[in-house]
Amino acid sequence: MAKDDNNLLKKIIAHAKEYGFIFPSSEIYDGLAATYDYGQNGVELKNNIRQYWWKAMVQLHENIVGIDAAIFMHPTTWKASGHVDAFNDPLIDNKDSKKRYRADVLLEDHIAKLEEKIAKEVAKAAKRFGDDFDEEQFVSTNQRVLGYREKIDYIHNKMKEALSTGNLQVLRDLIIELEIACPVSGSRNWTDVRQFNLMFATELGSVADEANIIYLRPETAQGIFVNFLNVQKTGRMKLPFGIAQVGKAFRNEIVARQFIFRMREFEQMEMQYFVKPGEELQFYEEWKAKRYRWHQVLGLGEENYRFHDHINLAHYANAAADIEFKFPMGFKELEGIHSRTDFDLAAHEKYSGKKLQFFDPQENRSYIPYVIETSIGLDRMFLAILSAAYREETLPGGSQRVVLRIPPALAPLQAAVLPLVKKDGLPEKARQIMAGLKYDFNVQYDEKDAIGRRYRRQDAIGTPYCITIDHQTLEDDTVTIRERDSMAQQRVPVAEVRATLARHTDLTGLLRQL
Numbered sequence: 059m060a061k062d063d064n065n066l067l068k069k070i071i072a073h074a075k076e077y078g079f080i081f082p083s084s085e086i087y088d089g090l091a092a093t094y095d096y097g098q099n100g101v102e103l104k105n106n107i108r109q110y111w112w113k114a115m116v117q118l119h120e121n122i123v124g125i126d127a128a129i130f131m132h133p134t135t136w137k138a139s140g141h142v143d144a145f146n147d148p149l150i151d152n153k154d155s156k157k158r159y160r161a162d163v164l165l166e167d168h169i170a171k172l173e174e175k176i177a178k179e180v181a182k183a184a185k186r187f188g189d190d191f192d193e194e195q196f197v198s199t200n201q202r203v204l205g206y207r208e209k210i211d212y213i214h215n216k217m218k219e220a221l222s223t224g225n226l227q228v229l230r231d232l233i234i235e236l237e238i239a240c241p242v243s244g245s246r247n248w249t250d251v252r253q254f255n256l257m258f259a260t261e262l263g264s265v266a267d268e269a270n271i272i273y274l275r276p277e278t279a280q281g282i283f284v285n286f287l288n289v290q291k292t293g294r295m296k297l298p299f300g301i302a303q304v305g306k307a308f309r310n311e312i313v314a315r316q317f318i319f320r321m322r323e324f325e326q327m328e329m330q331y332f333v334k335p336g337e338e339l340q341f342y343e344e345w346k347a348k349r350y351r352w353h354q355v356l357g358l359g360e361e362n363y364r365f366h367d368h369i370n371l372a373h374y375a376n377a378a379a380d381i382e383f384k385f386p387m388g389f390k391e392l393e394g395i396h397s398r399t400d401f402d403l404a405a406h407e408k409y410s411g412k413k414l415q416f417f418d419p420q421e422n423r424s425y426i427p428y429v430i431e432t433s434i435g436l437d438r439m440f441l442a443i444l445s446a447a448y449r450e451e452t453l454p455g456g457s458q459r460v461v462l463r464i465p466p467a468l469a470p471l472q473a474a475v476l477p478l479v480k481k482d483g484l485p486e487k488a489r490q491i492m493a494g495l496k497y498d499f500n501v502q503y504d505e506k507d508a509i510g511r512r513y514r515r516q517d518a519i520g521t522p523y524c525i526t527i528d529h530q531t532l533e534d535d536t537v538t539i540r541e542r543d544s545m546a547q548q549r550v551p552v553a554e555v556r557a558t559l560a561r562h563t564d565l566t567g568l569l570r571q572l
């Protein structure tokens with residue numbers, strides 16, 4: 059992570075705390091690692107993102123319905139899904155610092171350094187050759203770049219071999235061979251690599267024995283699979299159809315860092331789309347395009363997104379891609395779109411002994427549907443929005459402001475109502491206007507401090523509109539509406555305020571563009 063980007067993440071973390079978006083969990087006890095609480099503004103933004111996702115999925119698609127399954131599930135669920143046996147991270151300890159790392163992350167970090175070296179070579183050459191620079195040709199012929207690339211491929215292949223065969227010694231050998239040192243002690247004194255299961259286990263009821271162990275779900279998807287038949291039958295759903303769910307998931311992540319990007323308790327928004335076998339790749343492409351559009355409509359900048367198609371597929375998948383977002387620490391996975399074949403339903407059929415099939419009246423036969431999954435972390439989406447929205451601006455007079463350019467439909471507040479002064483009947487008039495708006499919008503009343511400071515406070519939490527009540531309001535029943543990004547002010551009759559706000563802040567405006 060470059061120094062500036064590191065600074066940006068630090069600034070976002072500090073801003074999120076100062077303005078009531080995100081607090082460290084149980085902070086009075088010095089917090090709990092990788093656990094965060096959403097504050098008064100954070101919860102509003104989070105709710106709005108969730109709403110945008112839910113409506114885009116469930117309300118706009120006749121053939122998608124939602125559920126809300128329990129976090130606890132029968133323990134066999136996790137045997138069938140493969141999580142008990144294979145939801146592991148390979149861990150390695152440094153004997154000197156006693157710090158624990160994910161072996162694959164140490165190797166990925168090493169790869170990232172090599173990628174950085176390539177980027178530096180490219181930047182240097184671009185400067186040298188100016189307008190004549192052909193990047194494609196350069197990276198395919200420059201010896202240094204080719205050398206780095208070869209090394210990266212070598213590490214990838216070795217990692218793939220180790221993770222697919224479960225031969226963890228290969229990972230350790232690779233760490234030794236690449237001379238990777240512990241960032242804390244600087245030594246290369248490593249233990250063996252061991253597997254560590256990421257599921258949180260607890261006991262059901264009062265008797266603590268093996269048989270009573272249950273898990274906090276590590277993903278919401280399995281709650282959908284085990285309800286496939288319930289929903290299909292009671293909703294009389296025909297293929298293709300989808301089931302959507304938003305809810306908490308828990309993973310005992312070893313390397314939990316980078317703020318809310320990787321937490322141990324987080325929220326997922328997942329949709330499983332059940333299709334006829336053979337048609338899955340067509341729907342996979344359709345969902346890739348649809349999900350990309352959902353992001354683009356927010357206007358956070360097209361350059362901040364890219365697809366990363368998986369080359370190394372999980373054994374049950376026949377296509378998979380991530381939508382990556384340019385977070386302050388670089389492009390990282392924000393959402394996954396996976397074609398999961400019939401892996402999950404077939405496994406649940408096997409373990410439960412219940413038939414999980416769809417009767418196709420046209421073909422007069424039953425079969426297990428194939429599944430396309432779209433899976434996005436709500437907290438990661440929150441961080442994506444904060445990172446793209448955070449701006450430090452110098453205003454024409456030379457003063458500074460921090461503004462969150464959050465898409466207006468998702469902002470914690472849609473408007474602030476501000477009487478210019480605290481006297482002359484302006485507060486009363488402002489309260490009256492506020493009372494007329496509060497049923498449709500989340501609005502805040504603020505009369506404290508000079509108007510400029512109040513504008514700054516609203517900018518800092520991303521409020522798209524400030525409605526100012528002044529002496530003229532009492533004469534002609536007009537107010538000024540100040541727009542957050544341009545700071546332009548417009549005089550509007552009070553009777554039109556509601557329609558103006560609705561036009562610019564309604565979720566419907568976003569949904570119509572999908």
Ligand code: ATP
Nearest residue numbers: 311319320321324391392393394433434435437438
């Ligand atoms: P990663 O490779 O970053 O660990 P993953 O591939 O394990 O993610 P999935 O299992 O596909 O992630 O989960 C779907 C989505 O859930 C991810 O795209 C991400 O947005 C979110 N997610 C996964 N793990 C976490 C976490 N620990 N904290 C916050 N969000 C998470």
